[in-house]
Amino acid sequence: MYFAAEKGGLGFSQGTAASIMSIYGSLVYLTAVIGGFIADRILGSRKTVFWGGVLIMFGHIALAVPYGAPTLFLSIGLITIGTGLLKPNVSEMVGTLYSETDSRRDAGFSIFVMGINLGSLLAPAIVGTVGQNINFHLGFSIAxxxxxxxxxxxxxxxxKHLSEATLHPTDPITPEELPKVKRNILIAVLIAVVVFGGLLISGNMNVTNVVLVFSILGVVLPIGYFVMxxxxxxxxxxxxxxxxxxxxLFVASVLFWCIEEQGSxxxxxxxxxQTQLKxxxxxxxxxxxxxxxxMLNPAFIILYTPFFAILWTKWGKRQPSTPAKFAAGLIIAGLSFVVMVIPIxxxxxxxxxSPLWLVLSWLIVEVAELLISPIGLSATTKLAPKAFQSQMMSIWFLSDACAQAINAQVVKFYTPGNEVMYFSIWGGVAVVLGILLFMLVPRIKHLMQGVN
Structure with a gap:
């Protein structure tokens, strides 16, 4: 986005490009709400995942077409909705493979996350190399x-392998509920028309304000979901x-993802x-x-995952509780930003x-990710109310959406000369809140009602 047009880019300012990148990541997870609802109440998880993949494919076809910013925004729409349909439901299907008391559950989700990261390891090597050495659009076509x-x-x-239950909604819409569902959809559409129509009429329809609207939505939506x-x-x-x-746990995950997602x-x-590339x-x-x-993010996940999977399996019921893992992960994530202060x-x-500073930062934060991401997926499936299983998985992904919605506003403050303060504040806040979470572990375990 911020490469000049003669280099194949769109010529956006660096701040605008960073903000769009963050809100794009937020929208990917915000649309998980739609995916969870459609799976739980209309199509079932298996069909919802399939149609999500179809939309993602067409989104990358749009990126492969060299027609500038319009195709970029079209692709963002297609990919974000498609990922919203796919991401929460494929994770929920992993949860159905294990009972709530199966001690292999966390290990299973760790292997699942490793599979995702295998693709993430190959993607920058293929798409990034082709895109930067030959042509961006050719790179996108590979996806x-x-x-x-x-x-x-x-x-x-x-x-062949998935349960027949994944073909059916867990809480199908009844004829009595249908009018209410239609009314809620209509209300949502009208709100969108009023907000964006107001921006258009007032002459304030621009990238900055659109990003701000979605940032507000990213923070408000999970609050509304919990209340519901x-x-x-x-x-x-x-x-x-x-x-x-x-x-x-949700609040802790938001802060973790605020740090982890700034890797991109x-x-x-x-x-x-600011890195020596020669x-x-x-x-x-x-x-x-x-x-x-x-590639460092998935590479360390792949290296670490077997160790953590073996560790949780070997410890079994003696392993640390979910909130204790979250607290440790939050502190470690904060340290990954603190170390970036040193070279500056x-x-x-x-x-x-030296590029080794970035290697060290990712080496640290990926330990935190394995203490939070697969554990959070597992905890979400265990703590979910039965009527909201897929939608609860959407809540988990909303923590990432909320984090990147916040990032869309704060990444603008990452400017030359401000790096030390930027990394110090983010890292320090994460460490302090991780310590506070450790203090709350006994209370949280009591509320979990027997789930570890």
Whole structure:
């Protein structure tokens, strides 16, 4: 987005590009609400995942077409809705493979996350290299082709391995509920028309204000969702207690994702602008592409996952509780930003620093991710009210949506000369809140009503 047009880019300012990148990530997870509702109440999880993949494929076809900003925004719409249909439901289907008391559950989700990250490891190596060395649009077309073959594999593999229950909604809409559902959809459409119509009429329809609207939505929506589930007559007393236990975990995950998701925004900018990308080898000089640093996230996940899967399985019922894992993860995530202060203080803001600092930051934060991401997925399936199973998974993804909605506003403050304060504040807040969460562990465990 911020590459000049003559370099194949769109010529956006760096701040605008970073803000769009963050809100794009937020929308990917915001639309999980739609995916959870459609799976729970209309199509079932297996069909919803399939049609999500179809939309993602068409979104990348749009990116492969060289028609500038309009195709970028079209692709964002298609990919975000498609991922919203796919992401929460494929995770929920993993949950159906295990009973609530099966000690292999966390290990199973760890392996699931490793599978996701295997794709994430290959993507920057293929798409990033092709995009930066040949043509951005050719790189995006590779993603479309990949999704096409993924859909074929999913369709036939799902018929063989997935439960028949995944073909049906867990809480189908009744004829009596249909008028209310239609009314709520109409209200949502009217609100969107009023908000964006107002911006258009007042002459304030621009990227900055549209991003601001979605940032507000990203924070307000999960709050509304918790209120809805806590007040629903479909939620039992025990389920309500577990929801209250889930709230501090949700808040912790928001702060974690605020840090982790800046790897594709702030750390990506750091890699491109403040990192030494020419590495001298004994007989040659090797150039690193900035996009390759995005491989560090999945690479460390893949390296760490077998260790954590074995660890949780070996410890069994003796392993730390879910809130204790979250607290440790939050502290470790904060430290991943604290270490980024060191090279800036020692070399200054204008010097190019060793790429090993970025390697160290990702090495640290991915330990935190394995303490929070797969554990959060597992906890969500265990703490979910029965009537809101897929929608509860949407809530988990809303923590990432909320985080990136916040990021869309704060990444603008990552400017030359402000790096030390930026990394220090984010890292310090995460460490302090992680310590506070440790203090709340006994209370949270009590509210979880027997779920560990």
């Amino acid at each position: 479309a082709v990949g999704m096409f073959f993924g859909l074929i594999q999913y369709y036939f593999g799902g018929r 589930m806590l007040s629903s007559h479909k939620t039992t007393k025990i389920e309500r207690s577990r929801l209250w236990a889930y709230i501090p 925004v702030v750390l990506a900018l750091f890699a491109a602008n 590495v001298a080898l004994p007989f040659a000089q090797f150039n690193i592409l900035p996009s390759w640093f995005q 203080l020692t070399h200054g803001t204008n010097a190019l620093v």
